[in-house]
Amino acid sequence: MAGRQAVKAYLDLLSQPCRALLIFLKHNRIPHTVELVALRKGQHKTPEFSKLNPMQKVPVLDDNGFVLTESDAILKYLATTYNVPDHWYPKLPEKRARVDEYTAWHHVNTRMHASTVFLQEVIFPRMGQPTNPVKFKKALTDLDGTLDMLENMFLKRQAFLCGHDISLADLLAVCELMQPMCSGRDVLKDRPKLQSWRSRVQSALSDSFDEAHSVVYQIRQKFTAKL
Amino acid sequence: MVRTCEAQTRLSKLFQKMSLEMYLDLFSQPCRSVYIFAKKNDIQFDYKKISLFEGYQYSEEYGKINLLRKAPAIKDGDFCLAESVAIMLYLAEKFHTPDHWYPADLQKRARVNEYLSWQHSAIRIHGSKMLWFKLLIPKALGVEIPKEKIDNAVEDLNASLNLFEEKFLQDRPFIVGDQISLADLVAIVEIMQPVGAGMDVFENRPNLKAWKDRVRAEIGVELFDEAHQAILCAQESVKTMDPKRMEHFKPIILRYFLS
Numbered sequence: 001m002a003g004r005q006a007v008k009a010y011l012d013l014l015s016q017p018c019r020a021l022l023i024f025l026k027h028n029r030i031p032h033t034v035e036l037v038a039l040r041k042g043q044h045k046t047p048e049f050s051k052l053n054p055m056q057k058v059p060v061l062d063d064n065g066f067v068l069t070e071s072d073a074i075l076k077y078l079a080t081t082y083n084v085p086d087h088w089y090p091k092l093p094e095k096r097a098r099v100d101e102y103t104a105w106h107h108v109n110t111r112m113h114a115s116t117v118f119l120q121e122v123i124f125p126r127m128g129q130p131t132n133p134v135k136f137k138k139a140l141t142d143l144d145g146t147l148d149m150l151e152n153m154f155l156k157r158q159a160f161l162c163g164h165d166i167s168l169a170d171l172l173a174v175c176e177l178m179q180p181m182c183s184g185r186d187v188l189k190d191r192p193k194l195q196s197w198r199s200r201v202q203s204a205l206s207d208s209f210d211e212a213h214s215v216v217y218q219i220r221q222k223f224t225a226k227l
Numbered sequence: 228m229v230r231t232c233e234a235q236t237r238l239s240k241l242f243q244k245m246s247l248e249m250y251l252d253l254f255s256q257p258c259r260s261v262y263i264f265a266k267k268n269d270i271q272f273d274y275k276k277i278s279l280f281e282g283y284q285y286s287e288e289y290g291k292i293n294l295l296r297k298a299p300a301i302k303d304g305d306f307c308l309a310e311s312v313a314i315m316l317y318l319a320e321k322f323h324t325p326d327h328w329y330p331a332d333l334q335k336r337a338r339v340n341e342y343l344s345w346q347h348s349a350i351r352i353h354g355s356k357m358l359w360f361k362l363l364i365p366k367a368l369g370v371e372i373p374k375e376k377i378d379n380a381v382e383d384l385n386a387s388l389n390l391f392e393e394k395f396l397q398d399r400p401f402i403v404g405d406q407i408s409l410a411d412l413v414a415i416v417e418i419m420q421p422v423g424a425g426m427d428v429f430e431n432r433p434n435l436k437a438w439k440d441r442v443r444a445e446i447g448v449e450l451f452d453e454a455h456q457a458i459l460c461a462q463e464s465v466k467t468m469d470p471k472r473m474e475h476f477k478p479i480i481l482r483y484f485l486s
Contacts, residue, residue, distance in 0.1 A: 073340035107347035
């Protein structure tokens with residue numbers, strides 16, 4: 001858009017929704033700058049950052065003074081403000097509703113369960129708290145249930161979660177499902193349908209996917225080297 | 228000519244009513260928001276009253292409407308849709324509801340979306356827990372919840388309410404400026420849930436109470452109270468709940484809340 005200033009994205013690529021945002025910005029060539037917020041150094045809890053976002057979370061978008069939090073709100077805002085291809089967040093109500101349905105369900109399903117697996121296996125032990133076997137087993141079971149829904153309710157016989165083309169839903173989902181990779185765990189290992197879906201998503205996103213996920217690959221290397 | 232137009236309008240309204248089915252249990256917060264939104268905006272629908280406690284969501288019949296097996300769900304002609312937020316956005320668009328519910332201005336809209344996103348893993352989770360911990364699990368399932376778990380849940384809910392007041396409401400009349408939006412509607416139905424468990428969330432929160440009164444007035448006192456009748460009578464109705472009827476999903480509930 002002519003004359004539009006770049007947006008500022010506050011990110012830590014260790015965070016799944018941050019990766020989704022960066023991929024979307026890069027893939028759609030939306031002019032942006034990145035401000036790194038290192039979660040492991042507690043930079044999200046500084047008074048300065050807290051003023052920007054009292055929730056002390058990333059990502060945060062600053063569009064020339066308009067500060068927005070929550071990745072799905074940010075992605076929908078960018079998709080409707082910039083001239084991105086319609087398939088990301090379709091204008092047709094029935095198609096848009098499918099994306100809204102997924103992004104709502106995503107929070108306490110894909111995001112919650114994949115995140116818990118990662119936290120229990122990678123982060124808590126790093127912080128000196130050993131993996132809780134009961135909670136870990138529950139997280140894996142819960143994630144399994146989520147993956148069943150992804151396959152049977154959302155994907156079905158479609159190429160992507162909400163239809164024949166990639167949308168914000170696929171972007172958010174794939175970033176969450178990549179998180180357990182930090183320990184070398186491929187949660188889609190026994191699910192060929194979802195593996196094919198993931199390949200299609202990666203293919204559609206090309207370089208921006210691997211660039212955003214480089215920190216995941218680095219952590220995986222260190223984690224599996226320790227074993 | 229006038230008679231033909233009137234007949235056509237009646238016919239199209241009748242068709243509209245028949246073509247939109249809404250599967251709702253008003254005990255559930257997201258069902259209340261959808262119900263209130265539709266009624267407030269005169270959206271005609273076929274009200275399919277379901278009972279989550281009786282496990283209707285697990286039936287084969289309901290699986291054809293919503294495989295996620297949650298409520299609310301709608302069936303608009305052949306189009307089935309789950310998730311209250313998605314449903315209300317769809318209805319707002321389809322029935323051209325007044326702009327303030329989901330503003331066309333992209334930055335105001337983003338503010339509504341921001342709240343609708345945040346609330347899933349904040350107020351919704353913590354508010355829900357209170358009803359289960361204080362009322363349903365002990366009274367309907369006969370299982371006591373350890374005090375520490377209840378205290379933690381209360382603390383989490385209070386933390387969410389603090390964030391709600393400090394970040395989303397502040398000194399504004401409504402979450403997004405001067406008029407009620409879907410953000411306020413979704414917030415109020417969730418905040419009313421622990422009230423049903425006998426918890427006065429508005430005690431020592433005058434700003435929150437004032438907001439609640441404004442929202443209730445904007446929705447219409449009659450509609451608000453009608454939608455909340457079931458939850459506000461929860462403490463009474465739980466006495467008549469047959470634990471055997473909930474036996475089949477007792478393990479699911481206990482696993483979800485207590486592990």
